[in-house]
Amino acid sequence: MRRHLRVPFAIAALATASLGLTACGGDDSGSGSSSSASGGGGGAALAPGAYDPTQKPAPGKKGGIGTMLASSDVDYMDPGQSYYQFGFLVAEATQRRLYYFQPNDAETVVPDLAASLPTVSDDGLTVTVKLKPDVKFSPPVDRPFEAKDVKYAIERLFTRNSPGGYTNYFDFIEGAPKDLTSEKQDISGITTPDKNTIVFKLSKPYSAQFIQSMVLPYTAPVPEEYASKFDAKNPSTYQDNLVGTGPYMVKNNAAGKVDGIGWKKTKSITLVRNPNWDASTDFRPAYADGWNIKTDVTDANVAARQVLDGSHMLLDTNPPANILEQLATRIKGQYTQTPSGGFRYFSMNTNIKPFDDVNVRRAVIAGFNRDAARKARGGKFVGPIPTHFLTEGFPGYEQAGGEKGFDVDFMNYPKGNAELSAEYFKKAGYASGKYEGKQQLLMIGANADPGKAAAQVAANEYKKMGFNVRLRLVPQDAVYNEWCGQQTKNVAICGTAGWFKDFNDASTLLQVPFYGGAIPTEKGQVSYNLSYLKDPKVDAAVEKALPTTGEERLKAWAAVDKAIVEAAPVVPFVADKTTDVRSKDVQGVPSSFNSLWDLNFTSLK
Template identity: 25%
Template sequence: MSTGTERLTRAGAGWNAAVGAAVNPSTARGGTLRLVSSADVDSLDPARTYYVWVWLLQRMLNRTLMAYPTDAGPAGLVPVPDLAEGPGQVGDGGRTWTYRLRPGLRYDDGSPITSDDVRNAVQRVFAQDVLPGGPTYLIPLLDDPAHPYPGPYRTDEPLESVRTPDDRTIVFRLRRPFSDFDHLMAQPAAAPVPRRADLGAEYGENPRSSGPYRIAAHRPGRFLHLERNPYWDRAGDPVRPALPDRVELTIGVDVDELDRRLIAGEFDINLEGRGLQHAAQSRVTADGVLRSRTDNPRTSFLHFVSIQPHVPPFDDVHARRAVHYAADKILLQQARGGPVTGGDLTTALFPPRLPAHQALDPYPTGPDLRGDLDAARAELAAAGLPDGFEAVIGTQRGKFRLVADAVAESVARVGIRLTVKELDVASYFSLGAGHPDTIRKHGLGLVVTDWGADFPTEYGFLAPLVDGRQIRRNGGNWNISELDDPRVNDLVDRSLHTTDPTERARHWREIERLVMDHAVILPLVHDKTLHFRNPWVTNVYVHPAFGLYDVQAMGVAPDRAENTENTESTESTDRETTP
């Protein structure tokens, strides 16, 4: 290898080197960052996106009042001012939050960014009939139940709970205290949208950019190209280094083909962050050089099976509990990739880094974790189904399909006969598993899915999965089981009304126990994904708030071409010597 390659390899070599630190730190600008994904972006409209990897992409296109900093350590979990000059100024016992915009902010067309644009962005969240798909935390916080706000496309009247006394000041008046509000102002839905460009459902086809890049070309399902935003001011952005001149995302590559081409150096980073599939995992972990280019972080994503109480026979809690007891946890972990790359087995919901995490195992599956079949049969008998039953499990291709097959193999031992139904990858979370109509159309009693917190608190992690008021009938639904327990909803509210962290954690532990008693979520693993980084990519790190590589921080080394040649040569040698 060349001297440049050796330098990069030394700086970037090492299993998990990009966990807690940045690999190949550099301030070099220029070049093209080449990204790849198997799925398409869910939306380029910041109000409609909910895929975590698209949120990371949005960090390149859009700025928000607050943002998670470019930091690989614990500081990355705490939002910092972005468009705003400082954090929200809190008043009235946590009910009023005031932000002031930095001066001189502009969109990619040169027009100024104002507080009214931020208010318009927030108002758009209320137009769920026009703009479904994104998070809706702001609606219960800002709406008046007696006079619900219909969104900006049904009325010219502004949302009364958001005021803009001047072009740089915005004031939010919440219905109840919400200590995590700065986190909400770091979500894409808070990115400013000027009224003059707001075309409703069509806005995502030509959105204005407030970040360092803007859309140069986009063909859905094929590619997305970004170029520099000429009006972005580096001095006024404390978060984004914006190193590449251009960013090119290739979309729709089959997962195994994606891995092969990524390792061959055709792409720099897998933006989607699903991690290497089993075939590539085996090869990479057996090769010392390739292994040194991988990271295996605990991402805090929860992989689980949602069990639908509105799809018979799972309307009987005993049928649901039978699945819990019959689960072969070891087999399911192996389906995810084993203990190294598949994740840490869990019988609880909260990841260990959250204060409410507790040792909870209401449905023990035996000392070997292979399943308590006697307990499962007893639950079937209690459901009046001693001989088992037939049902359908929804999934998508790749690792999700392997998990579905493992679930089917597990429960078949007690007479539960599952048919596996594969849904489209690109729309899996929006119109597939995330749409109640799809669940009913296909009779999906079980659904393989995963979840990463919208923001790193207990509320951000669990509320979208279990709060009945967050069920979405039009798609993008994460409360897949449609759990609507008043006790759970009440405890969620109590957790938001207290500033005592001990009491807040106690409320969330009780919520978790209630949810597990319903048996609508079968937790599998807390995710550990095997990410691959090519050695010429700079500033690579796993962002602690997202659990994936923070692509907006990345650059490319000037000697990439030489690195690519060496990688391709290694690939050729490997192909020739691998039996």
């Protein structure tokens, strides 16, 4: 999940009254808003196994078909609904949005479908975006996108048929429905004065956060005349008949259907060149002719070896621990590590006893050997064990205490402290110093490593503390959508959870996974607040932090971080880096935004 900004108009630097964004240029990294394929960032090419945000990828060779091995499918193909890193990987190749990034710089936005940076009114309540002309949709739509297509893309996300995953970033647009509707409603706060201009009127002065969120795929245009017939179904079948504006498209038939053709669900995704893509309008070089993605490769060890020993292949995400150690010590030329801008954790459902008791949750964190869980994902090579939730280098991290955090006792023992854990269990009323209940608690984990291995470690840790845990392993794409994120499934512990930035603001790490207001009210909607935390102190701190700017904002979100730590809703065990693995004859380029491979910049030798 964002999956995964400091922009030239970064929230931390914004003034509260006037935002003259159109005058802003590049930041100190030297990355401007050039639309050339090689624009942004100076310096030499990225070295294998390294990450340096000041270095840009070397030019690649054009042509060829690459292969990616993946352990599971996308969550959604629909750009307005996808919220997994892997779903973002596909969307990056197929769906252009208003703004995006060069692969080596997730701090400076590049106008994508937008013609320039947005302008904002003096009161911060009106945002205007000018759009590029003549960027066409893929077949069978075959026409240039217009402002009305971005308006429709956003409006459809407030319906029950195609509910969006990001609406908390723009539900303050004037006229936005407060609840999901049966049919698409016109949002009065989104107007299109001409086909290349879109104007947003906000009911709250949250323009800074709103503008940053425009890098997310919800701003990918959707043509109403084509998509509305699919959106009329519940759920929408637009993702089965997808069009886009990116360099690539999911292979389809003449009518536009991708289901069973270019997208064989849980089996494969075939990306082919979008014949309507015009390189002169895009900063992406899109070197390869296409990509074959296998989404049913569940043996991570076998997949990693096939990629390392094979030709023109990529691995979709982190390799298992034993392969990672080999990469770090012996095979140093076939991987790249990228900070993910997030953390991995085991959530505790606060609606289910005994996790409704904060002292039980604190006891679990105190006694949990988080280092063992980290080792299951690769140990020290994958990143540090966090003491709080704002990760290193993220806005607000230093204000939240840096590496030490808030010096909260139950977070200070990465290998666990049985005595401290017993103290908290006793505060919760368990005289033995362990949990004494007999009920069985459902724990959900991924069925492929390294997530599987980490979930198995977690189950053992809970059992050591007296819990009767039943671990059920499911495909990764089902963990959130079908289990942990569904309140009615009564999942007590989510054993395969990770949360990564949507953009480089503290709100994206802390608001959605921990704010009570982010829990959906509609049955069947996915909750990304996996602990279903509704803590009054956390919620009040979030609401206080949302409208802030500048140094005040950094301090306010640090206060949110502290409130979450004290509420103890999850067991955080690694603030990780993503390790991307490739074959020797692939010039792999990772996305610093998403931390997975960027198929638009990766080339085949």
